[in-house]
Amino acid sequence: MKKLPVTYTLEMTDGKARAGKIQTPHGIIETPVFMPVGTQATVKAMTKEELDDIGTQIILGNTYHLFLRPGDDLIDRLGGLHQFMSWKKPILTDSGGFQVFSLGALRKIKEEGVYFSSHIDGSKRFISPEKSIEIQNHLGSDIAMLFDECPPGLSTREYLIPSIERTTRWAKRCVEAHQKADKQGLFAIVQGGIYEDLRQKSLEELLEMDEHFSGYAIGGLAVGEPREDMYRILDSIVEKCPENKPRYLMGVGEPIDMLEAVESGIDMMDCVQPTRIARHGTVFTKHGRLVIKNAEYAEDTRALDEECDCYVCRNYSRAYIRHLLKVDEILGARLTSYHNLYFLVQLMKDAREAIKKGEFQKFKKEFIDKYNINIH
Ligand SMILES: CNc1nc2c(CC[C@H]3O[C@@H](OC)[C@H](O)[C@@H]3OC)c3nc(N)[nH]c(=O)c3cc2[nH]1
Numbered sequence: 001m002k003k004l005p006v007t008y009t010l011e012m013t014d015g016k017a018r019a020g021k022i023q024t025p026h027g028i029i030e031t032p033v034f035m036p037v038g039t040q041a042t043v044k045a046m047t048k049e050e051l052d053d054i055g056t057q058i059i060l061g062n063t064y065h066l067f068l069r070p071g072d073d074l075i076d077r078l079g080g081l082h083q084f085m086s087w088k089k090p091i092l093t094d095s096g097g098f099q100v101f102s103l104g105a106l107r108k109i110k111e112e113g114v115y116f117s118s119h120i121d122g123s124k125r126f127i128s129p130e131k132s133i134e135i136q137n138h139l140g141s142d143i144a145m146l147f148d149e150c151p152p153g154l155s156t157r158e159y160l161i162p163s164i165e166r167t168t169r170w171a172k173r174c175v176e177a178h179q180k181a182d183k184q185g186l187f188a189i190v191q192g193g194i195y196e197d198l199r200q201k202s203l204e205e206l207l208e209m210d211e212h213f214s215g216y217a218i219g220g221l222a223v224g225e226p227r228e229d230m231y232r233i234l235d236s237i238v239e240k241c242p243e244n245k246p247r248y249l250m251g252v253g254e255p256i257d258m259l260e261a262v263e264s265g266i267d268m269m270d271c272v273q274p275t276r277i278a279r280h281g282t283v284f285t286k287h288g289r290l291v292i293k294n295a296e297y298a299e300d301t302r303a304l305d306e307e308c309d310c311y312v313c314r315n316y317s318r319a320y321i322r323h324l325l326k327v328d329e330i331l332g333a334r335l336t337s338y339h340n341l342y343f344l345v346q347l348m349k350d351a352r353e354a355i356k357k358g359e360f361q362k363f364k365k366e367f368i369d370k371y372n373i374n375i376h
């Protein structure tokens with residue numbers, strides 16, 4: 001069994017929920033963990049010091065975006081993505097598959113790869129499994145993702161079966177193309193839509209190549225399928241993934257969904273939502289979401305979340321932040337982004353502590369009971 005550059009140590013289980021550590025070339029990650037998304041080599045509006053201050057352990061970059069701008073070859077010439085963005089902790093890059101399907105216009109999926117028009121200038125582009133791995137190798141991320149097809153949320157079995165089989169063939173090609181196998185971990189991505197048997201099929205085909213994978217992602221979720229289908233799939237497939245490797249649920253960043261995912265045995269999650277909704281004025285609080293632009297907060301001198309101890313909640317009021325967003329001041333988006341990221345990073349840290357005390361169920365119930373109250 002060859003030594004993988006990214007490894008996992010299980011520390012404690014509480015039901016199917018688990019606490020552990022991931023060792024990577026750029027440091028150790030304590031799980032469960034929320035991973036802020038830095039699609040274009042920046043977690044929008046956050047400096048690296050602010051990311052450190054909120055407890056960020058790992059950030060995400062995006063193959064599709066960085067391939068188009070500034071170009072993975074440029075980043076490679078400048079020393080790789082860590083050097084380029086002065087980020088010294090771990091980075092995970094997605095393979096670009098998802099963006100090609102969700103951003104690229106006029107895309108054509110062929111066996112050799114995907115032809116698409118750039119969403120920036122309409123230029124004709126092509127990404128294959130080999131190209132995706134080459135880009136991720138150039139970026140030098142600690143964890144690279146397989147190039148997969150993420151089918152639309154409610155795809156039929158007739159569409160999913162051939163799609164899974166092609167994604168498995170693409171997985172083999174990614175493994176063969178992975179030049180930096182000693183310095184960069186490779187995560188498999190399980191597909192299969194909302195069908196347990198197809199999820200099983202996808203996982204079994206990937207397990208044939210298990211020796212090459214440092215972790216397993218659950219893909220194809222948070223793409224429009226009903227919540228209960230996502231939970232049902234998680235409940236059935238996560239525990240079947242190797243126990244000695246991290247499990248990553250892609251695209252999930254709603255507090256309650258995150259706790260359901262942790263309960264099913266998920267270790268890692270990412271989502272663009274926290275910063276995206278922040279820029280539009282929606283923030284997380286222990287009592288649920290709060291839309292700060294509402295007139296009721298015009299003279300509200302309380303913190304965004306009175307139970308939050310982040311820098312923003314210790315220094316600024318709802319009235320002030322509401323004003324900043326209403327007049328479109330950049331600081332407004334910065335403050336709401338900082339708080340939302342802190343909220344999710346902290347939620348996973350608290351979940352980890354609860355698991356280590358064997359109190360995850362109690363922690364989850366208390367959070368959910370409180371979170372549903374609509375605040376005034
Ligand atoms: C939102 N729901 C969701 N996102 C998903 C992403 C993109 C995350 C990536 O895309 C950007 O966020 C949109 C982030 O940059 C993230 O980087 C890892 C997925 N990526 C792949 N390769 N395969 C999947 O099955 C998949 C499923 C998802 N479901």
Ligand SMILES: [Zn+2]
Pocket residue numbers: 304305308309310311312313339342
């Ligand atoms: Zn706060």
